Amino acid sequence: MTIISQTELAKKRKNPVSLESDQAFNCPYCAAAISVRIDQTAGSRQFFVTDCEVCCRPIEIELDIDADGYVNFIAKRGGEG
Numbered sequence: 001m002t003i004i005s006q007t008e009l010a011k012k013r014k015n016p017v018s019l020e021s022d023q024a025f026n027c028p029y030c031a032a033a034i035s036v037r038i039d040q041t042a043g044s045r046q047f048f049v050t051d052c053e054v055c056c057r058p059i060e061i062e063l064d065i066d067a068d069g070y071v072n073f074i075a076k077r078g079g080e081g
C-alpha cells in the first residue's frame with residue numbers, strides 16, 4: 001500500500017516554497033561562507049544552533065522576521081553574549 005507516501009506528498013504541497021529561503025553568512029569562528037535554510041512558517045522570532053560545515057563548531061543563530069518579510073539575521077559564537 002502507498003497510503004503513507006501519498007500523505008507525505010500532500011503535506012509537502014501545502015508549504016509554499018516562498019516561505020523558505022537560504023540565508024548566507026560567514027562562520028564566526030573560521031569565516032567560511034555557509035548558509036542555513038530559514039523556514040518562515042516556524043515563527044517571526046527564532047533561535048537555534050547549527051554546526052559550521054567547515055570547522056564543525058556550534059554557531060548560535062538568532063533571527064527576527066518583520067511584517068515585510070525582512071530577515072534580521074545574527075550569527076554568533078555559542079557561549080558569547
Ligand SMILES: [Zn+2]
Binds near residue numbers: 029031055057
Ligand atoms: Zn567554521
